[in-house]
Amino acid sequence: MLLGLCGLSGYFVLADQGYGEDSRPADGAAAPAGPRDISSRAADPTPLTVEEVFPGKQVVVDAEESAYPVRKTQVSEDCELVADGEIRELLLSLGCSQFVRATVLSPPETYVATAGIVNLADQAGATSAHEKIKPIVDGKKGRFLGMAAGKDTESVESRSAQVGWHVRGHYLIYCVVARTNGGTIGTDDPFARQVMLDMIEVYLRGKVLDRRVTAPTTPPADVEPSQPN
Template structure:
């Protein structure tokens, strides 16, 4: 009983100390957290479907205010995940309970590259991680792929097999990019612009902005 009371007393001290620190922070004008982590480990915990406006909120997508924006040519949201992939990749996504795909086709500011970027909404983080690992050998063996989204005349290159792809995960979401040169020429190894596009759209926009907003919740009264 003594040990239990001691533990309770210690816990109470931490709570009181935390409250006092919070009051001191307010008094000193220090910024308090405006958001807290939110569970996106499964669709059960994060049930609200994505929307095209959530992933691509305008006709332009600015990643760096100091750089020209990407032009958003077309967006689409569908419950048919197999319509955005082919072969064994499409089959895998179906097996993992993919409920929707939201994607858009963009053009780089210099007009040289076309990009289809999107998000697959899978059942849980385990399935998303499994897909991340299993898709690579399928793509390398030409047994499946992600499909580009045509956006009218002049975007045919995004549907060619010479396009390059990249993908990543966060929570129960699988994000991906399909990149092609607008002139239909193959992308050369070491193309630094392609590396920048992957960083811009996969890491900064899809994972670091769109999914980041899903992974946090505002603090009440902040």
């Protein structure tokens, strides 16, 4: 199965052992293990910033392929903006302190996605969220919220948008994908699946959190908190 929620969430459970055989490597190789412990916010207290997660006007997944244009970014401590229904309640109960997200277009601009990282209290909570979200989504009792960013992005806020999620350490990574024309995404749509794999597995879970794991634990004194765009 390519994009059904059951298939996607199952894929990302298996991907805890690696990136998955059909996804792209981050620049051809995984970053080496580093000194930072990201199993809890107590061990990893530095907040995420837009500059860390989405630092430029494009998301580069593979240097040899077209990048994803970034249309809008947001960082906020208001975790109610991430999801609605029981997913919102779940994230709040697990100590969500902030999130960083961006809305991007696929390189041919036929798909739009909102992808982000949610900062939870600890790895146990993130793992619990990973397991509990699927039945909530299947039961239509809650969903992740896309963020419109002008022309050709409104469909990412629709209830028909597809979603995937994964975890690493105390972070929950998610992505909402829709067609820019509002059309239905079928279960045999490999392009929509690739967008989700690129954003969740290769870029956010791979590149961004690899950098956090290997970065110095003490940020420079002159770093200013990021503000929403």
